[in-house]
Every structure is written in structure tokens, then in C-alpha cells.
Amino acid sequence: MSAPALTLDGLGVSFSGFKAVDGFSMVVNAGEVRVLLGANGAGKTTLMDLISGKTKSTAGEVRLFGRDITNLEEHHIAQAGVGRKFQIPSIFRDLSVRDNLVVACTRRPSVLSNLRVKRSADERQRFDEVVETVGLSGSLDRLAGALSHGETQWLELGMLIGQGAKVILLDEPTAGMTQGETMKTASLINTMRGSHTMLVVEHDMAFVREIASKITVMHLGKHLAEGSIASIEANEAVRNAYLGSGGIH
Amino acid sequence: MNLSFHQRWELFAYAAFVVAILLLPLVADAFWLNRFAKYLVFGMLGIAVALSWGYAGILNLGQGLFFGVGAYMISMSLKLQSPTSQLPGAQTPIPDFMLWNAEPDAMKDLCCITDGSWLWIPFQYQGFGIAMAVLVPALIAFLIGYAIFRLRVSGVFISIITLALVLLVRLVIIEFQPVTNGFNGLTDLGWLTLGGVEFDPYLVSTYYIVAIGTILVLLLTRLLVAARAGLILQATRDDANRARYLGYNVAAYQVFFFTVSGLIAGIAGMLYVIASEFASPTFLDLAFSVSMVVWAAVGGRSSLLGACIGAILINTVQATASESEMLGEAWKAIVGLMFVLAVLYLPRGLAGLARDLLDRLREQVPTRRGALPTPQRSE
Amino acid sequence: MADIIFIGLSLGSILLLIALGLTIIYGAMGVINMAHGELAMIGAYTAVMAGIHLNLNLILAIPLAFLVTATLGWLIERLVIRRLYSRIMDTLLATWGIALLLQQMIRLSLGLAFFGITIEGMGTGLQSVTLPEAFSQVWRIGDFVLQPYRSFIILVTLGLAGITWLLLYRTAFGIQVRAIMRNPEMAAACGIDVRRVSSITFAYGSGLAGIAGLLLAGLKTVSPDMGASLVVDGFLVVVVGGVGSLVGTIVSAGLLGQINGVVAILSNDILARALVLGLVILVIMWRPGGLFNFKGR
Numbered sequence: 001m002s003a004p005a006l007t008l009d010g011l012g013v014s015f016s017g018f019k020a021v022d023g024f025s026m027v028v029n030a031g032e033v034r035v036l037l038g039a040n041g042a043g044k045t046t047l048m049d050l051i052s053g054k055t056k057s058t059a060g061e062v063r064l065f066g067r068d069i070t071n072l073e074e075h076h077i078a079q080a081g082v083g084r085k086f087q088i089p090s091i092f093r094d095l096s097v098r099d100n101l102v103v104a105c106t107r108r109p110s111v112l113s114n115l116r117v118k119r120s121a122d123e124r125q126r127f128d129e130v131v132e133t134v135g136l137s138g139s140l141d142r143l144a145g146a147l148s149h150g151e152t153q154w155l156e157l158g159m160l161i162g163q164g165a166k167v168i169l170l171d172e173p174t175a176g177m178t179q180g181e182t183m184k185t186a187s188l189i190n191t192m193r194g195s196h197t198m199l200v201v202e203h204d205m206a207f208v209r210e211i212a213s214k215i216t217v218m219h220l221g222k223h224l225a226e227g228s229i230a231s232i233e234a235n236e237a238v239r240n241a242y243l244g245s246g247g248i249h
Numbered sequence: 250m251n252l253s254f255h256q257r258w259e260l261f262a263y264a265a266f267v268v269a270i271l272l273l274p275l276v277a278d279a280f281w282l283n284r285f286a287k288y289l290v291f292g293m294l295g296i297a298v299a300l301s302w303g304y305a306g307i308l309n310l311g312q313g314l315f316f317g318v319g320a321y322m323i324s325m326s327l328k329l330q331s332p333t334s335q336l337p338g339a340q341t342p343i344p345d346f347m348l349w350n351a352e353p354d355a356m357k358d359l360c361c362i363t364d365g366s367w368l369w370i371p372f373q374y375q376g377f378g379i380a381m382a383v384l385v386p387a388l389i390a391f392l393i394g395y396a397i398f399r400l401r402v403s404g405v406f407i408s409i410i411t412l413a414l415v416l417l418v419r420l421v422i423i424e425f426q427p428v429t430n431g432f433n434g435l436t437d438l439g440w441l442t443l444g445g446v447e448f449d450p451y452l453v454s455t456y457y458i459v460a461i462g463t464i465l466v467l468l469l470t471r472l473l474v475a476a477r478a479g480l481i482l483q484a485t486r487d488d489a490n491r492a493r494y495l496g497y498n499v500a501a502y503q504v505f506f507f508t509v510s511g512l513i514a515g516i517a518g519m520l521y522v523i524a525s526e527f528a529s530p531t532f533l534d535l536a537f538s539v540s541m542v543v544w545a546a547v548g549g550r551s552s553l554l555g556a557c558i559g560a561i562l563i564n565t566v567q568a569t570a571s572e573s574e575m576l577g578e579a580w581k582a583i584v585g586l587m588f589v590l591a592v593l594y595l596p597r598g599l600a601g602l603a604r605d606l607l608d609r610l611r612e613q614v615p616t617r618r619g620a621l622p623t624p625q626r627s628e
Numbered sequence: 629m630a631d632i633i634f635i636g637l638s639l640g641s642i643l644l645l646i647a648l649g650l651t652i653i654y655g656a657m658g659v660i661n662m663a664h665g666e667l668a669m670i671g672a673y674t675a676v677m678a679g680i681h682l683n684l685n686l687i688l689a690i691p692l693a694f695l696v697t698a699t700l701g702w703l704i705e706r707l708v709i710r711r712l713y714s715r716i717m718d719t720l721l722a723t724w725g726i727a728l729l730l731q732q733m734i735r736l737s738l739g740l741a742f743f744g745i746t747i748e749g750m751g752t753g754l755q756s757v758t759l760p761e762a763f764s765q766v767w768r769i770g771d772f773v774l775q776p777y778r779s780f781i782i783l784v785t786l787g788l789a790g791i792t793w794l795l796l797y798r799t800a801f802g803i804q805v806r807a808i809m810r811n812p813e814m815a816a817a818c819g820i821d822v823r824r825v826s827s828i829t830f831a832y833g834s835g836l837a838g839i840a841g842l843l844l845a846g847l848k849t850v851s852p853d854m855g856a857s858l859v860v861d862g863f864l865v866v867v868v869g870g871v872g873s874l875v876g877t878i879v880s881a882g883l884l885g886q887i888n889g890v891v892a893i894l895s896n897d898i899l900a901r902a903l904v905l906g907l908v909i910l911v912i913m914w915r916p917g918g919l920f921n922f923k924g925r
Contacts, residue, residue, distance in 0.1 A: 052494060078496035092487040095480075103484045106477060109496045111505045114478035163495050308717065400913050405660055408720065409867055410912055412860065417905040424898045535860065539724055546721055575742065578735050578752070585728030592722040593711055 003066030005030040005197035006167050011050055011060035012221075020046045022221040023060070028167075030065075031194040035208050036201045037232070038218035039241070044201045045087070047218065048169045051199075052084045053077040064167060079109060083165025087172045089152040093145030097136055097155060100144050101127055104159035126162055133191065134158035150181035157188060161196070168192075170200040174207050186210040217241075258607055262554055263471070270460050279451040284568060286450075286459040286524040288561045293463050293517040295544045295560035296470055296553050301510040302542065303551035304474055305503060306486030308408045311415030312541050315386035315511040317532035319518030321422070321435065322385055324528035325369055326378025330439030341373065345437065346430040363427040375442060382519035383512070390511025394504040401500070403489075412535065419533035434529030441523050450524050459520045463557075466513055471553055473509070482506055543584065547591045548598050555600025631773065632893050633886065638778035640885020641785035642847075644878060645840035646858050647865035648792055649833035651877045654866060655809045656829045659709055660720040664837050664862060665855030666730040667697045671838030672845040672854065673734060675757050677749040685760040686846055690784075693842040694835040701834025705827045727855070734852045755850040763846075781843050788836060793874060795832075805829055864908045868919055876919060884908075 006028040013021050021043045028034045038044050049055040051062050053074040062070045069077050078084075092100050105126045106114065119127070131137045134154040139147065147155060153173060160168050173189075174182045182204065189198065189211045202208050208215070208229070215232045217224040219241045225232060232238055252260065270289070274282055294316060301307045328334060334342040341359040343366075351362045360367045371377045393414065397407060422429050429435070441448040441455075448455040473479060485492040485499045492499050522528055531537065541560070548559015563584065570580035595602055646668060653661050661667075671693040678689040704726060712719050736742065737750040749755060759777055767774040796802040804825050807815040816822045841855070848854070861884075869880030884904055891900035911919065 073498075074490075074493040075496050075498045078494050084494045090488055090491045092484045092491065094487050095484060099480055099484075102477075103481055103492075104495055106481070109498065111478050111498075111501050114481060115473070115476050117476055119477075159495065308720070396913060400916070402913065402916055404717065405720070406867065406912055406916055408660075409863055410909055413864065413905045413909050416860065417902055417909070420898050420902040420905070424896075424902065535856070542721065543725075575736075578732055579742065582729055582732035582736065585725045585732060588725035588728070589708060589722050592718050592725065593708065596715070596718070 002030070003063065004028060005032070005065060006051070006199065007061075007063040007066075008047075008051070009061040009063070011047070011057055011062060013046065013050055013055060013057045013059070019221050021050060021057075024218070024221070024223050025060075026216055026223065026226070028197060028199060030166075030197050032213045033189060033193050033198045033200065033211050035212040035215045036199060036218060037208075037215055038224075042218040043221040044218055045171060046221075048084065048171055048199070048201065051077075052082055052169060075109065078163070078165070081164070081166035083160035083163050083168045085153075085156050085160055085168065085170045085173060087175060089149070089156045091144045091152055091156050091159065093143070095144055096141055097144050097147070098140040100155060100159060101130055101140075101162055104162035105130065107164075126164070130158045130162040133161060134188065149176050150178065150184075153177065153181075153185065154188065157185075161192065165196070167197045167199070170198060170202075172201055172203065174202065174204050182207050183210075254611065255604070255607075259554075262603075263468070266467075266554060266558070267464055270464060271457075273460075274453045274456060279453070282453065282456045283451050283524060285565075286456050287521060288564045288568075289459050289463045290517045290521045290524065291541075291544065291560040291564050292557035293466055293520070294514060294541045295548060295556035295558075296467060297510045297513040297517065298541050298545040299548075299550055299553050299556035300470055300474070300513070301507060302545060303549075303556070304479065304486065305482050305506045305510075307503060307507055307510075308542070309411045309507070309510065309538075310408045310535070310542065311411035311413075311538050312510070312514050313533045313535075313538035314411075314415040314418050315390055315514035316518040316521070317415075317418070317422070317528070317530070318386045318389060319382045319515030320522045320528040320532055321429070321518075322372075322382035322515075323378045323441075323519040323522050324435040324438055325372040326375045327438035327441065327522065327526075328435050329369065329373050330375065330442065331437050332439070333437045334439075341370070344369070344430070344435075346433070347427070350427060365425065365428040368428055379519065383516060386515025386518070387508055387512040390515075391504065391508045394507035394511075398500040398503040398507070412538075415533050415538055416535060419530050422530050422533065429530075432530060434527055434531070436527045438522070438526045448523065450526055455523060459524055462516065462520050466516065467553060467557060470509070470513065474553070478502065478505075543588050546598060547587060547595075549600025550598060552598065552600035555598050555603075559599060632890060634775070634778060635893075636886040636889030637882070638775075638781045638847075639889055640882045641782050642840050642844055643861055643865055643885050644881035645785055645788060645836050645843070646862035647869070647877045647881050648789065648874075649836035649840075650859075650862045651866045651869070651871055651873070652792070652796075652805070652836075653830055653833040655871050656805050657709070657808075657826050658716045658719075659830070660717075660723065660863075661830075661833070662720055662724040662859055663704065663727040663730060664723075664834075665857070665859035666727040667701060667834045667837040667855070668841030668844065668858050669734070669850075669852065669855035670700060670730060671697050671841030672757075672850045673750065673755070673841075674838065675842040675845045676755045676850055679757055680749045686757060686842065687760060690839055690842060693838040697838025697841075698831040698835035701837075702827055702831035704834070705830040709830065710823065710826075727859075731852045731855070752852065757845045757850065759846050777846055781846075784839070784843060788839065789874075789878060792836070796874065801825070801828070864904070868908055868911045870919055880919065 004027045008024055008026045011021060011024045012019060024047060036044050036047070046055065050057045053072055056071050061068060064080050064082060067080060069080050092103065102119070105123045107120060107123055108114070131140070134157060136151065136155060136158065139151065144155060157173070174185050177185065186207055192198065200211065212229060214227065215229060216226045217232060217238050224241060225235050225238050273285060277285060294312060298312060301309050328344050329342040333345045336343050336348065336357060339357040343357060343359060343362055347363050347366055355362050359370050397410060402410065423431050448458065481492065481497060482502050485497065485502050489499045518532065544560035544563050545556040547563060548557065549555025567580055567584070571577035591598060646664065650661060650664055653659050674693040674696045675686055675689045678684040678692055684692065708722050708726065709719055712722060733739070734750055735752045737745065737747040740747060741751065763777045763780065765776060767776060796805060804815065804820045807818070807820060808822055808825060812822055844854070865877060865881045865884055868884065869876030887907070888900045888904050891903055
């Protein structure tokens with residue numbers, strides 16, 4: 001019986017008494033695209049910080065395919081298979097697009113194993129696949145900092161795929177994108193579904209409709225509701241907490 | 250080997266530099282060769298700074314610490330080989346300053362002539378001095394780096410810590426006068442002896458030791474940054490968090506390259522002593538450490554060859570200018586001005602300027618094929 | 629023992645003035661001003677020149693020193709610093725270059741030495757300032773000798789610290805400075821003229837340095853390189869106390885000044901400095917934000 005991709009068990013963090021995340025539990029299965037909804041300040045980004053190691057939790061556990069990764073250092077969590085995409089796209093602006101992807105696709109992270117110039121066949125293949133998937137083959141020699149906003153987001157996504165991350169945390173991946181770019185991102189995510197597990201924080205409901213397998217709603221750091229889009233729309237508690245009575249648009 | 254336009258020119262620049270350095274003895278007399286050997290050492294320091302600052306993003310304002318320690322280590326051995334340390338009737342060579350500071354009834358032996366003199370005992374073997382000059386600065390760099398980077402100290406605080414450290418060690422060296430001869434430093438050193446051959450600082454062969462050392466450091470460091478680890482290092486400089494979330498132990502990379510940088514500086518210190526026959530606490534002056542950063546900034550902080558040449562250039566002109574006091578002071582003002590202008594308008598230094606000129610020339614001159622060559626990257 | 633503390637306090641006062649300027653500049657603008665020590669040196673030379681050419685005594689020269697160094701600071705900000713806001717770490721380098729320039733300016737008597745002209749009060753040699761008559765009187769409180777000049781230093785420093793506090797916490801300008809310290813983009817969005825405030829802030833900080841230098845001139849000989857160690861000490865104080873924290877800077881300056889003074893007397897000067905340096909290194913590693921930085925996550 002294989003363990004679910006991501007298991008959060010009573011996860012919580014308290015900052016001088018203020019509980020940003022409180023006793024949060026959730027199970028995400030392999031290959032799923034789970035969308036995390038919640039008003040601003042509900043604790044969504046903090047939750048991602050806890051999973052990826054940016055913030056240390058004060059309660060609960062995080063398990064990746066059954067392996068306990070609670071409070072490990074960021075790079076160990078990343079090596080275990082967690083990838084994180086930030087709200088403000090973070091890529092290596094002073095390096096070329098090619099170099100960004102090369103850094104991401106490198107198989108072994110230690111200094112000593114990287115005292116070499118050549119790429120392994122495995123890395124080359126992964127590199128080529130990623131370039132194909134995110135559609136940046138024309139921009140390989142451009143400086144990453146010169147890319148458009150949408151292209152930067154896709155580059156970051158590509159880096160996460162190249163990293164070999166099995167569970168990817170996406171924090172507002174379509175923020176600042178045009179309609180066209182949003183749709184392309186949606187199809188990208190749908191291509192990745194199945195081979196990757198994704199946890200997505202989003203506000204753009206049209207986008208959510210395109211990609212979500214299941215939705216989890218957070219409120220005031222706690223788990224409020226979970227289910228399909230339809231069930232969430234109909235959920236009284238969700239309406240009251242977050243949407244007002246107008247429903248999801 | 251398929252090289253891009255820029256790579257071909259870089260190769261050419263490196264080759265030209267190496268050839269020029271090796272052929273210098275044909276045109277320079279012993280006096281100038283010796284001077285130039287010292288500038289080559291400063292070039293090495295420029296390389297160390299470029300590696301740490303340009304590639305790793307670590308602004309070390311106390312590089313002189315490793316330089317000075319390397320210098321003192323080899324000096325201790327060379328001091329014991331000096332004729333001034335030979336005392337008839339003594340079991341071991343004894344540095345003259347220890348003799349002068351000793352109690353009248355102290356035993357004339359390195360073990361106990363003054364406090365701490367026993368530290369000098371193993372330096373009777375020249376090989377030990379050489380080994381220590383290479384290993385101790387690297388070890389210190391490793392320890393400092395480990396402490397700083399594990400704690401995720403970053404930005405200006407790294408600069409302040411390294412600055413405080415070089416000042417601290419300078420004071421320690423001055424304070425422990427019985428062992429280090431304090432302010433006066435170690436002078437009247439013997440000559441380096443390898444395989445029975447003595448290396449007088451004014452010999453051509455001594456110049457070649459320094460020159461080959463510099464060339465080796467330059468080439469090996471260039472290879473190092475061309476490796477995958479070098480690219481990852483630059484990524485950590487660009488965005489350390491992003492690198493972490495990709496699975497890289499950023500601290501490990503920083504410690505590794507900080508240590509290599511300290512190692513280079515230590516070797517530079519050793520070579521400097523071989524060429525100039527003294528070690529002094531002035532090697533750990535703050536102004537000296539910061540001037541290394543100036544050389545790298547002017548030459549090109551992200552270019553190893555650029556920083557090296559920048560250091561050599563500035564020091565060569567400075568030496569010529571110092572012939573007259575007025576000119577010497579004026580030159581310092583010009584260096585200051587040059588530095589400000591370089592920081593404002595030439596952030597990539599002279600190396601960056603050269604690269605831009607090259608690009609502009611390429612656009613002007615059509616190639617034989619009638620089209621611009623597309624950049625290829627070697628894999 | 630009391631006079632040891634007293635000497636430590638007076639040294640700490642000058643350190644505080646230097647550190648105050650540095651912490652405001654670094655806190656508000658993120659600029660690491662390596663020329664700060666040289667600005668103090670210029671303040672000292674202003675005192676020297678004012679004494680020689682304008683017949684002004686030390687006390688009267690204070691506003692002049694402030695004016696000269698504040699103007700110099702303002703110029704530095706407008707001409708150099710302003711262009712480096714997109715790469716703020718480079719201000720450390722640029723200001724170091726400016727420090728070199730300022731030192732040489734004094735050594736070469738503003739360049740006139742080239743033409744064989746010497747200006748009395750400038751040049752490569754040492755200068756000194758004679759203290760006004762008022763300071764030669766010595767006051768006694770029981771066994772304790774109150775050195776008037778050192779007391780003057782402490783008083784001036786307290787006064788300036790007070791004025792700085794008033795400026796930062798009781799004026800509209802101060803609110804703008806503090807807003808910029810917290811979040812420059814937000815401050816700009818609220819309509820604060822960040823550039824103007826930055827220039828004035830840099831000028832004010834430089835002015836404080838100038839007065840510190842002037843006060844120092846009354847204690848030690850004045851030379852073109854007297855500023856070099858000041859900026860290092862100043863930054864150590866800032867870093868220990870917590871950047872941008874007024875209280876932190878005051879306590880830290882007092883602390884480091886005291887430790888330095890006490891140890892210097894008890895054993896020796898070199899050991900004192902070494903100890904202070906070691907302490908600072910430990911503080912940075914233990915609490916990178918400084919002793920008084922209680923920022924949240």
C-alpha cells in the first residue's frame with residue numbers, strides 16, 4: 001500500500017502566541033492537483049513555508065510519500081522531492097535561461113560531485129524535455145532577468161520539473177498573467193498532472209476550475225472544508241467565512 | 250572543440266597573459282623582475298577576491314588575514330635558516346629578536362628561550378613551513394566560513410566580521426611580541442632552498458617560481474569556476490533561497506569557495522615572502538585588504554584574469570608614481586577617484602569594458618560568411 | 629575607578645556621535661558609508677582651520693563643522709550615492725573611494741600643494757587645536773577630578789542625541805525618515821520624496837560625524853588618517869546595537885566604549901581593542917540583528 005504523496009498531520013506554527021496555522025491536517029494523493037483556497041491571511045503561504053522548510057513548525061508532522069520531512073532543512077526537503085514556486089517568481093536573474101535550467105537539472109547537489117564540466121546523459125535528457133515542455137527553446141541564451149513576467153513563471157516551473165520534484169507547491173502561479181498566459185499555464189499543469197503532485201494556492205477561479213482535482217479551504221489557519229468545486233460552492237461555512245453570500249465567481 | 254566567439258577571445262587573452270609573464274625576463278632586469286614578482290602576487294590576491302566576491306558574492310574585507318598568515322608561516326622557517334639565527338653553541342637556530350628579548354639566563358634553545366618560542370620548533374624543517382603556509386590559511390578560512398555560513402550571516406555582516414577578524418589577528422600578532430617580533434615583523438630571512446638550490450629573490454629562477462605559481466592558480470581557478478560547481482555557486486550568489494529550494498546546500502558551496510579563496514591568498518603570502526624577504530603586521534592592515542577589493546573592482550570583479558591584471562596594473566603605476574612624494578600622494582587620490590568612477594560607471598571593470606568593445610567590433614566587422622556567427626556553448 | 633569610567637564615557641560619547649550618523653544613514657538608506665570617518669576628520673580640520681584663519685575657538689566652530697560636513701555629505705549623496713540605489717552594496721566601495729579622495733584632498737591641501745602652495749592647517753603633517761581657556765579649569769567633586777573638556781564632550785553628545793531623537797520621533801520629517809527605514813517603496817507610494825529625505829538624512833548624519841571629529845580634535849592630534857579607525861569602530865557599534873535603533877546605538881556605544889576604556893587601563897590598549905573586536909564578532913554571530921533588534925518574523 002503506497003503512502004499518499006503529501007500528508008499533513010496536525011501541522012501548526014505559533015508566532016508569539018499568534019497561531020498562523022493551527023492543527024491543519026490534509027492528505028494529497030499522488031498525481032493530484034489540489035487547490036488551496038482561503039482569504040488573505042488565512043495562512044496559505046505560511047502553510048507552504050512550513051512544508052518547504054522556510055518556517056519551522058511548532059506542532060504536527062509533514063510526510064512525503066510516508067517519509068517524515070518535518071522541520072528538515074530547506075535543501076534536504078527539496079532533495080526529498082518537494083519543489084516550491086514562489087508568488088514573486090524567483091529565478092536566477094543574472095544567469096541565462098539555459099544556465100538556470102542546467103542548475104535545476106543537475107542530478108547530484110553536493111559540491112564535490114559537481115567538480116566536473118560535462119553533463120550526464122540523464123541530465124541532458126531531462127534538460128531537453130523541460131525546454132520542450134515549457135516552450136522556451138527560443139530563449140535559451142537570453143538573460144533570465146530579461147524575460148517577460150509570464151516567461152519567468154514558466155521558467156520557474158520548468159526548473160521545478162527539472163529538479164525532479166515529485167510534489168510541487170505553487171504559490172499563485174498565474175499572478176500578473178494575461179488571459180492567454182493563464183490558459184497556457186493551466187494546460188502546463190494539466191500535462192504535469194499524474195506524474196507530479198501539486199498543491200496550488202490560487203485566487204483566479206476560472207483557472208482553478210481548469211486544473212483542480214479537489215479543493216481545500218483554509219480559514220484563520222485552520223482546515224475549513226474540502227471537496228470538489230461544486231461541493232465547496234454549496235458549502236455554507238465556506239460562504240460565510242470567505243465569499244460573502246455572492247458565491248464563487 | 251567548438252568554442253563561442255567570447256570563449257575564443259578569452260582563451261586568447263589567457264594565452265597572451267601567460268606568454269607575456271613567462272617571457273618577461275627577456276626584457277626586464279633583476280630589479281624590475283623582483284618588483285614584478287610582487288605584483289604577480291597581488292594579481293593572485295585579485296584572483297582570490299574575484300572568486301570570493303565576483304563569483305560567490307562574498308565580500309571579504311579581511312583577505313589580508315590569509316595572506317598574512319601564509320606569509321608568517323613560511324617566514325618562520327626562512328628565519329630559522331637565516332645566518333642571523335645561527336648562534337654558536339646553541340642546539341637549535343634561534344631568531345635574533347628572541348635572543349635580544351631573552352632573559353640573561355634563559356636556555357639557548359628554541360624550546361625555552363622566551364615564552365612561546367617552542368612554537369617555532371617544527372619550523373626548522375622548511376617543508377613544514379611551506380606546508381603550514383598552504384594549510385593554515387585554508388584551515389582558518391574553512392573554520393571562519395563554516396561558522397559564518399552555517400549561521401546564514403549574509404551581506405554586509407560578512408564584510409564586517411571579516412574586517413573585524415583581520416584587525417583582531419593583526420592585534421594578536423603585534424601583541425605576541427616574543428613569538429612574532431610584534432610591530433617589527435620578521436626580517437633578515439634566509440633564502441628558500443629547494444633541492445639544494447638557494448633562491449635569491451633577485452634571481453630569474455625565483456621570478457619563475459612566483460610566475461608559475463600565479464599561472465597555475467589562475468588556470469586552476471578558471472577551470473574550477475567553469476565546472477558545474479562554479480555555475481551553481483553563481484546561482485547561490487544570485488538567489489541563495491532559490492538555490493536552497495532546488496536542493497543545494499548553499500552553505501557548503503560558500504564554505505568550499507571561501508576556503509579556496511583563503512587558500513589562494515595564503516599561497517600568495519608565501520610567494521610574497523619568497524620574493525621580498527619579510528613578513529609584517531602591515532600585511533593585515535585594513536587598507537591593504539580593502540585595496541585588494543579595489544584592484545578586483547577596477548579589473549573586473551567577475552573576471553579572474555581581469556582582477557589579476559587590474560591588480561598588476563594599479564600596483565605597477567602606483568610604484569612608478571611613488572618615485573616622487575607629490576606624485577605618490579596624487580596617485581592615491583587618482584586611485585580613489587578611479588575607484589569611485591569604476592564603481593559608478595564600470596561595474597564589470599576593465600574586463601567588462603574589453604568585452605563590450607569586442608562585441609561592438611564584432612558588429613562592425615562582417616565575417617567571411619556574411620552573417621554573424623551564432624554563439625555556441627560547449628557542453 | 630570613577631575616572632576610568634569617566635574616560636570611558638567620554639570616549640564612548642564620541643563613538644556614539646559617529647555611530648549615530650552611521651546608523652541613521654545605514655538604517656534609512658541601506659548605505660554603508662565608509663567615508664564617515666573621513667567626514668569626522670574633515671570636521672576636525674574645520675576646527676583647526678577655523679582656529680587659524682578665522683580665529684574661532686572650538687566651541688564656536690561647532691556649527692561651522694556641522695555645516696561643512698553636512699554640505700559635503702549632501703554633495704556625496706547627490707553625486708554618487710544616488711546612482712547606486714539599485715546596487716546598494718556597492719555604496720560600501722564607492723564611499724571607500726571617496727574616503728581615499730578626502731584623505732588625499734587634505735594631504736595635498738585641496739590639490740594646491742601641486743602648485744607649491746601650502747595652506748596652514750592642512751597638509752600631510754599633524755595639526756592640533758588649543759582648547760579655549762574655559763577648559764583649563766579643573767573641577768573637583770570630593771576626590772574625583774571632573775575634567776571639563778571631557779564633560780563638555782559628554783554634554784554635547786547627550787544634547788545631540790536628544791536633538792536627533794526629537795528629530796526622528798517628534799517631527800514630520802522624522803516620521804518620513806522612519807517610514808523610509810521600514811519600507812522605502814511604501815513610503816514613496818505614500819508621497820514621501822524619498823530622494824530629498826535621503827539627501828537630508830545623509831547630510832545630517834555627516835554633520836554629526838563632523839562634530840564628532842571636532843570634539844576629537846580637542847583630545848588628540850589631528851592627522852589625515854585619523855578617520856580610518858573611526859568608521860570601523862562606528863560600524864561595530866551600529867552592528868552590536870542594532871541597525872536603526874537609537875537606544876541600541878546609545879547602549880552599545882556606551883558598552884563598547886567602557887569595555888575598551890576599562891580593559892585598556894587594566895591591561896593594555898591592544899588587548900582592549902582585540903577584546904572588543906572578538907566581542908563584536910560573537911554578537912554578530914549570535915544575534916545578527918544586533919542586541920536591540922526585536923523585529924518579528
